[in-house]
Amino acid sequence: MSEHEPLGPLSPDFLESDFYGYQSMLDDSETEVVLRTRRFLQEEVAPRANEFWEKATSPVHLMPKIADLEIAGLGYAFKDPGRSAGSTPAEDRKASRKLLTGWLEMEFARVDPSTGTMFSVHSSLAMSSISILGSEEQRERWLPAMRRMEKIGxxxxxxxxxxxxxxxxxxxxxxxxxxxxxxxxxxxxxxxxxxxxxxxxxxxxxxxxxxxxxxxxxxxxxxxxxxxxxxxxxxxxxxxxxxxxxxxxxxxxKLAEANSFADTAKVLRLTRGGVAFQAVGVMMGAYERAVAYAREREQFGSPIASFQLISDLIARMTANITASLGMAIRVSELQDNGVHHDEHAALAKTFCTTRLREVVGWAREILGGNGILIEHDVIRFFADAEALYSYEGTAQINNLIVGRGVTGFSAFV
Missing domain, CATH: 2.40.110.10 (Butyryl-CoA Dehydrogenase, subunit A, domain 2)
Known part of the structure; x- marks a missing residue:
């Protein structure tokens, strides 16, 4: 490799923004699911993401095609005779299942955070509420149709x-x-x-x-x-x-096991970890576009990627993405090992969304004036980052959860 040749992804199937190659932690069957989803997002969602955003209309018409990916409800246990071998219930899956579901949320957010949120509200929040808090009869009544996305939550x-x-x-x-x-x-x-x-x-x-x-x-x-x-x-x-x-x-x-806010919190404990993956995906989307722009945009006779100030910003963005993804992956491992607590998800959510704000800001800075044009995508990621920063608990509330977990004292009012 010459000193001027970009590093690029570890292989054609890896993302350039996955600097440490975390994707290698997925097994072969999980990797196939991820790559199938990635192709769908690039072909069906990426070309129209800005149109969806400007029209402020959910791409509901994509639901049947998302259903064909067989990714809704992965990681939840319920009986469904039509469930494929690649979508086995949680108790039959290996410990990486939360890594897979989190990684899929990241893939959606990397292309279009809105489509990703539409899917995660259905597959993560709604389906997990029924899976965790419903009776066996309720799970069998609603979840199979939701997995097939015949019913949306x-x-x-x-x-x-x-x-x-x-x-x-x-x-x-x-x-x-x-x-x-x-x-x-x-x-x-x-x-x-x-x-x-x-x-x-x-x-x-x-x-x-x-x-x-x-x-x-x-x-x-x-x-x-x-x-x-x-x-x-x-x-x-x-x-x-x-x-x-x-x-x-x-x-x-009435959900059989939803009888207190502590029961409701069981759902939030899991989904906050998913928001960390979503934040990483938004970072990746903005980063990849900023890096491509820096390679092509010339000023003073040279690509701006050759300027020290731009290189410094790209290195900072790379570090934020890499550290945040590592934290999100660790939370998914804790979830699967049954040693996951509120403060673990809270720390990942607040850290990753705070780093997200930095990355989208630096990406917009690299694009200069072009950074505010929707055609370059970055301003969409910039704006969408604000919702992720706020939902499923603000940074301050999640910090209080972490502080309580560390000290044993609650600082809530």
Whole structure:
């Protein structure tokens, strides 16, 4: 290799942004799933990602093609006679299964964070809620169709007046009335809710004050989802305001194991680790475009990649991506080994999304004025990073979770 030849990826099947070659930690069958997904994203999503973003419309038409990848619900245990050999239940998979599901979230975010979020709300938040908190009958009732993406899920926890204090501040209520639960209240920022077939809604039981979980199906009387307009991050995710007005939910739709916020936290503990992978993917997307631009863009008679200031920024970006991916992978290992705690996911989420802000800022800086043009993609990643930085717990809230885990003392109000 000459001193002027770029390092490039470790092999044609590796990403240039995977500087340490972490992909080699996947086994052969997992690698095949990743490469199949990567090809789909490059062929079907990348050419239209900016169009989706500018129109602020979710690419729902891609759902059948995503279903063909057979990646929805990987890592969850449920019976499904139609499940392929490449999608075996969690108890039959080797310890790397969370690495695979996390890596897939990263692949989506690297191309289009909006499409990735649309998929992860369904496959991660909604399906994991039913898998973790549902009964065996409920898992068999809903998860097979969700795996085939014949039914799409949404996840309703956040509220108009409740964000960081959601653990104790839920205003949405549930009241048992014979063979139905009556739900009243509002939810905000609920991705997929405008078109979802099933929305997981968490509400405070008026009888005991505990948070319960419910599967609210499309068409239930008293349920209404209204798209939030004017959003400039993850624009192609159709976030909604949900209105519940005496919404009647059959008792069999109350998630059997969702009886307190501690139960709800079991879902968040897993999905926060997924956000770390998403953050790495957004970093990779912005980084790859910035590096390609630096190689081609000439100023003062030379490619800007040959300038010390640009090289310094690229090295910093490489370090952020490499360190963040290593942390996300370690969290996936802890999850699979059964020694994963809230503070582990919280640290990964806050660290990776903070580093994300740095990387997208440096990528935009490398592109100069062109960095604000959608045709170069970087401004889309720049804007989308802000949503990842905030959702599933702000940096400050996650830092408090980490501090509590380290010292044993809670600094929450």
């Amino acid at each position: 949404a996840f309703g926890l956040s509220e108009p007046h409740g964000g960081s204090d959601v653990a104790g501040g839920l205003e949405t209520t549930a009241r048992l009335d014979g063979d139905h639960w009556i739900l009243n209240g509002s939810k905000r920022w609920i991705g997929n809710a405008t078109f979802a077939d099933l929305t997981i809604v968490f509400a405070k039981d008026e009888a005991d004050g505990e948070v319960k979980g419910f599967v609210v199906e499309q068409g239930f009387e008293g349920f209404r989802a209204e798209k939030i307009e004017g959003k400039y991050s993850l624009r192609a995710v159709e976030n909604a305001d949900i209105h519940l007005e005496n919404c009647r939910v059959p008792v069999e739709n």
